[in-house]
Amino acid sequence: MLIAMLDQIEYEGYEESEKCLKAFIKETLFEQSLLDEVATTLNCVFQLKFIEEENWNANWESSFEPILLLHPETKNPFAFIRASFHQPSTQVIHDLIITPKMSFGTGHHATTFQMMEQMSLLDFNGTNVIDFGTGTGLLAILAEKMGASSIEAIDNDDWSINNAIENIEANHCSSIKIIKADICHSESIAKADIILANINLNIILANLDNIINCGKSGTTVLFSGILVEDEEQICLSLTYKKLNIRSVSSKNNWLLINCSII
DSSP: OHHHHHHHTTOOEEEEOSSOEEEEOOGGGOOHHHHHHHHHHHTOOOOOOOOOHHHHHHHHHHHOOOEEEEOTTTOOEEEEEEOTTSOOOSSSSEEEEOOOTTSSOSSOSHHHHHHHHHHHTSOOTTOEEEEESOTTSHHHHHHHHTTOSEEEEEESOHHHHHHHHHHHHHTTOOSEEEEEOSSOOOSSOSSOSEEEEESOHHHHHHTHHHHHHHSOTTOEEEEEEEEGGGHHHHHHHHHHTTEEEEEEEEETTEEEEEEEEO
């Protein structure tokens, strides 16, 4: 319940332990009165801590462990997500270098992990792709490595955009165009074949019409960043917008929804 309520007031990331929840929000979006209201409603106490950007990066570099993603069907090594200071893997199809800094998307979180699993089941060869809420650029980079011919990676945060550019260069990608925007739209792709939307419930709901307009009949859309308790709401909204829900899966209380535009 706490995560669901915090999600409604723009909190973006959570770290759960047995007796504590760490919730993260951009300082510019933080409102004390809204947090007080949530705490009063659920009878909980909280402490505030302001985190400097460089602190996360230093901590990440000292504790980050690479991720090995197996293909969900063949169980063969599919992707290896690592930092530049880790040794590359010669046993996987895609060896990816990701330095997240303050951006979201390393594969450690269930939402990003599920997106990569679903992507491994799709054919990206020659496709036009939109990655809405690109964060580190991980999904856009993987899309190019899987054969996509054109990718537009959209984010509204300057730090994320700069981080994504660094990661794109580190992976020697040449088919990814970064777009700074608050909404899902295309600047150069006529109609996307695949749309990736790993963000959160509110932004997804607000952009459903835009997402549909960026695609065509048969376009695959992957949604993640949605809590399990919001499944009914998101599925009703997708059905109302005439999106065909192919499958719904979950990991660690987070949903992955595979749809197609009718």
